[in-house]
Structures are given as C-alpha cells and as structure tokens.
Amino acid sequence: MKAGIFTVTIEKIVDMGVQQTRHFKLVFDPSVNFDFDAGQFINIMVPETPEHKALKRPYSIASPPDWKGYLDLCWKRIEGGIATNYLWQLKEGDKLQIQGPLGRFTVKQPLPKTIVYISTGTGIAPFRSMIYNLLKKGAPCEIWNIFGNRFDEDILYKEEFEDWAKEHSNFRNVFTVSRPKTWKGENQYVQHMLKKYIPDPRDKHIYICGLTNMIMEVQATALEMGFAKEQIIYEKYD
Numbered sequence: 001m002k003a004g005i006f007t008v009t010i011e012k013i014v015d016m017g018v019q020q021t022r023h024f025k026l027v028f029d030p031s032v033n034f035d036f037d038a039g040q041f042i043n044i045m046v047p048e049t050p051e052h053k054a055l056k057r058p059y060s061i062a063s064p065p066d067w068k069g070y071l072d073l074c075w076k077r078i079e080g081g082i083a084t085n086y087l088w089q090l091k092e093g094d095k096l097q098i099q100g101p102l103g104r105f106t107v108k109q110p111l112p113k114t115i116v117y118i119s120t121g122t123g124i125a126p127f128r129s130m131i132y133n134l135l136k137k138g139a140p141c142e143i144w145n146i147f148g149n150r151f152d153e154d155i156l157y158k159e160e161f162e163d164w165a166k167e168h169s170n171f172r173n174v175f176t177v178s179r180p181k182t183w184k185g186e187n188q189y190v191q192h193m194l195k196k197y198i199p200d201p202r203d204k205h206i207y208i209c210g211l212t213n214m215i216m217e218v219q220a221t222a223l224e225m226g227f228a229k230e231q232i233i234y235e236k237y238d
Helices: 082-088 121-136 158-167 190-197 212-225
Strands: 004-016 021-027 041-046 055-060 070-076 095-102 114-120 142-149 171-177 204-210 232-236
Touching: 004 070, 021 082, 041 082, 055 070, 055 082, 055 121, 070 082, 070 121, 114 121, 114 190, 121 142, 121 158, 121 204, 142 190, 158 171, 171 190, 190 212, 204 212, 212 232
Parallel strands: 114 142, 114 204, 142 171, 204 232
Antiparallel strands: 004 021, 004 095, 021 070, 041 055, 041 095
C-alpha cells in the first residue's frame, strides 16, 4: 500500500508499566482500508504550536495486519519530547493525523529454520505484529521472543505472549529483567540470553529493535557467535 495521510480516532488509552508507557488504539473511518506489512511503522503528525513547528515522529505498528480497522501503538514518554508530550495531552475520542504505512523492517523470505526476536522496552512493538502474523499463518519455523526490561512491571504484553506460547509449540518467550524486585526469572541483558538460548547460528535470522547501544551490543555478540551480518536485521529507536 502506498503511504498516505489519514485521520484516526483514539479509541483506547491504557497505561502500561512504571516507565510512563501507554498503549493507544487508533481507529480508522470505516471507509478506509489501511493495508500494511507486519513490522512497518507510521508517522505521527504533531501540529504546529507557538513553541515549535509542525513535525512528525515514527512509531512502529504494534498490531498485525489482519486486525482490520485499527492500529495498536505503544509509546514511552520522553522527558522534554515534543511528540510524546503532545500525545500525553490527548484523550480517548480525540483525533490524530498519521502518515503511513512506511518502512522495510519486515520478515525476510524465505523463512529460516529459526527466527529470533530481540528487543527491549517499546522495541517489542513491531515484533508483536510480526510474531502474531507468523503464528496466525502457521509458519513452520521456530520463533523466539527474547524481551528485556528494567523492572518486573515493564514487560509489555506479557500475558498475551504467554498465551501465544501455550497455543503454539514452535513459539518461546524469554523475559529478562535487569533490575528485579520480586522477579525470579532471567535477569541478564538480552545479548547474554542470545548466547544462552541460541548457541548455534545455522539457519537462523535475528531481528533486533530498541536503542542503538543495545542493538550494537547484541550485534557484536551475534557476530562473535558466528552469525553473519546477513542474518542480523535491526531497527533503531533513537
């Protein structure tokens, strides 16, 4: 689908975790058919104010393509950030302009034997879309979701991913929390989880999404393990 500009309605806003992260459900007019590929993003159009010019900011679509009529997005508030401060002022029922679909951070074909998704924080957004899409289509590959967060409460969509793992024997979650309170699971950084759970690089693709430092650390670890650059696909969130 060619990118365009659309007006959507904010149908739902949900506070998630302790790091000022919110889930937004954006609904299209019934006449709009918005087609996209899992992993793509949209731009949020921030209107001009006396303090700043009009601008746009990219956010990954967190819902899969076959959930028609709306998009899910999750945003973390950035201190002093013009876009997220604008979004935080909005309420359910408000209108928002978006541009999309955009981006090429999508699943490579042909599928390998194993796909490993590695993310931290809101970097999980495009992977929620990709993973559901692959599972719904019955993809024969093994799928791993290695997801890192600082605190116990910050594991976005945790119950949803756990339910998918119960329903699909080829899907596994590895949640890791670096600053645990009551968390008893993994507590190392995501690159250590890669070494622990995915020791053999053969016939695998790694997708990474998050902040640049994390991506570079995971990539360095993967290369040390014997992964080729062609096996590593990433999208930066800063």
